[in-house]
Amino acid sequence: MNTIAVSRCCLQLPAGDRILSDLSVELPMGRITWLVGESGAGKSTLCNLLAGLTPARAQVTGHLDMGGGSGEPGTRGRAEECGTLGRADDCGTRGRADDCGTRGRADDCGTAGSVDLGTRRGRKLLAGMRRRGELAWAPQNAMDTFPPRLRLREWFHRAGIESPDLVPFGLENTMLERHPHELSGGQISRVSLAAALAHSPRLLVCDEPTAGLDPGQADSMVTVLDDCVRGGGAAVLAVTHDLSSMARNARPDDQVAVIFNGHIVDACSVEVFLSTRADNAYSRALAAAAPVTGAHPLPLAPDHLGGRGYREGDELRRLHEFEQLPDDLTGACPGDRSGTFPHVDRTVVRETIECDRVEWTSGDAG
Numbered sequence: 001m002n003t004i005a006v007s008r009c010c011l012q013l014p015a016g017d018r019i020l021s022d023l024s025v026e027l028p029m030g031r032i033t034w035l036v037g038e039s040g041a042g043k044s045t046l047c048n049l050l051a052g053l054t055p056a057r058a059q060v061t062g063h064l065d066m067g068g069g070s071g072e073p074g075t076r077g078r079a080e081e082c083g084t085l086g087r088a089d090d091c092g093t094r095g096r097a098d099d100c101g102t103r104g105r106a107d108d109c110g111t112a113g114s115v116d117l118g119t120r121r122g123r124k125l126l127a128g129m130r131r132r133g134e135l136a137w138a139p140q141n142a143m144d145t146f147p148p149r150l151r152l153r154e155w156f157h158r159a160g161i162e163s164p165d166l167v168p169f170g171l172e173n174t175m176l177e178r179h180p181h182e183l184s185g186g187q188i189s190r191v192s193l194a195a196a197l198a199h200s201p202r203l204l205v206c207d208e209p210t211a212g213l214d215p216g217q218a219d220s221m222v223t224v225l226d227d228c229v230r231g232g233g234a235a236v237l238a239v240t241h242d243l244s245s246m247a248r249n250a251r252p253d254d255q256v257a258v259i260f261n262g263h264i265v266d267a268c269s270v271e272v273f274l275s276t277r278a279d280n281a282y283s284r285a286l287a288a289a290a291p292v293t294g295a296h297p298l299p300l301a302p303d304h305l306g307g308r309g310y311r312e313g314d315e316l317r318r319l320h321e322f323e324q325l326p327d328d329l330t331g332a333c334p335g336d337r338s339g340t341f342p343h344v345d346r347t348v349v350r351e352t353i354e355c356d357r358v359e360w361t362s363g364d365a366g
C-alpha cells in the first residue's frame with residue numbers, strides 16, 4: 001500500500017523541553033489515521049510541524065516522505081511536489097523559486113518527495129505544497145488563520161478558491177459573506193475544513209476536526225473526511241479526543257496512532273484499538289477509558305454526584321437501552337457504513353456496573 005511516512009521526528013524547545021521524541025508514523029493513502037493521546041502529548045505540535053510551523057528557535061529533526069511517484073493512482077510525480085510540473089507561478093516564473101526552496105534547480109526539486117523537516121528549505125517545500133493544495137492543514141484554532149477584516153468569500157478568492165461550497169460541511173453559503181468573528185467556533189472549523197479540502201490534497205492534516213461540534217455535526221464531519229479519503233485517495237491525519245465519534249463513524253480498517261509523551265507508541269486498526277486488543281498497554285488503557293458508544297452513555301455516577309438511588313433506577317433502564325442496540329450500530333450512522341465498528345463486549349460493561357466502579361469500559365481491558 002502507498003503510504004506517506006513521517007520518520008524520526010524530534011522537536012526540542014530552546015529551554016530544553018523535548019516535545020516530540022523520535023516520532024515515526026506511516027500514513028496509508030486512502031485511510032484516515034486517527035491520532036489519539038492525552039492532552040499535552042504532542043498532537044498539535046506534530047500537526048503544525050507537518051504544516052511547516054515550529055516554535056521559534058526549536059531544534060527539529062525528521063523527515064516527511066510524501067511517497068508515491070508518477071503514474072500511481074491518486075499520486076503526483078515528485079517534481080510536481082515542488083512545483084516544476086505545477087502551476088507556473090508556483091516556482092520560478094515570477095521569481096518565486098523560493099516557494100520550493102530550490103531556486104528552481106531541477107535536481108533539488110527531484111528530491112521533494114522527502115522533506116527534511118529540520119531545515120528552512122524543508123519548511124519552504126511544505127509551504128509550497130500547501131499553496132498548491134497538495135498538503136492541506138486544518139488547524140485547531142481555525143479562527144486565527146482567517147484575517148479578521150476579510151469576509152470569508154474574499155479570503156477564499158485570495159486563496160485561489162473561486163467557488164467555495166460550504167453546503168457539504170453543513171453550512172449555508174450565505175455565511176461566505178460574513179467576517180470570521182461572525183461565526184461560531186464549530187462553524188469556523190467547518191469553513192477551515194472546506195478550505196483545506198478545496199484542492200483535493202494528497203495529505204490532509206486536521207487538528208480536532210470534530211471539536212466544538214454536536215454529535216450529528218461531528219458525524220457529518222467524519223463523513224466528509226471519509227469521502228476525501230475514499231474519493232481522492234488522500235492520506236488523512238486527524239487528531240481527536242472524540243473517541244465516540246470515531247467509534248460511530250470510522251471504518252474498521254482506518255488506523256489509530258497512539259501518541260504518548262511525544263512518541264508514537266502504537267499504530268493499529270480502529271477495530272483493534274476500540275476493542276482494547278492493541279498490543280500496547282497504554283493503547284488498551286486509553287481505549288478502555290473511552291465512552292465508545294457515546295450516544296448511549298451509561299450513567300455510572302459516583303455516589304457524591306448522584307447517589308445510589310440514581311444508579312438503581314436509571315442505570316438499569318439505560319443498560320436495557322444499551323442492550324437493545326443493533327450489533328454493528330449501522331443504522332445509527334450516516335451514509336453507507338456497512339463495515340462500521342464498533343463491537344462492544346456488553347458482558348464486560350454489565351460487570352463494570354455490577355462492580356459499581358466509576359469507569360467506562362469496552363471489551364476486555366486486558
Ligand SMILES: Nc1ncnc2c1ncn2[C@@H]1O[C@H](COP(=O)(O)OP(=O)(O)OP(=O)(O)O)[C@@H](O)[C@H]1O
Nearest residue numbers: 013019037038039040041042043044045046055056
Ligand atoms: N511554543 C511552545 N512553547 C512552549 N511549549 C510548547 C509550545 N508548543 C507546545 N508546547 C508544549 O508542548 C507540549 C505538547 O503540546 P501540544 O499542543 O502538541 O499538545 P496536544 O497533544 O495537542 O494537547 P491537547 O490535546 O491539549 O491539544 C505541551 O506540554 C505544551 O505545553
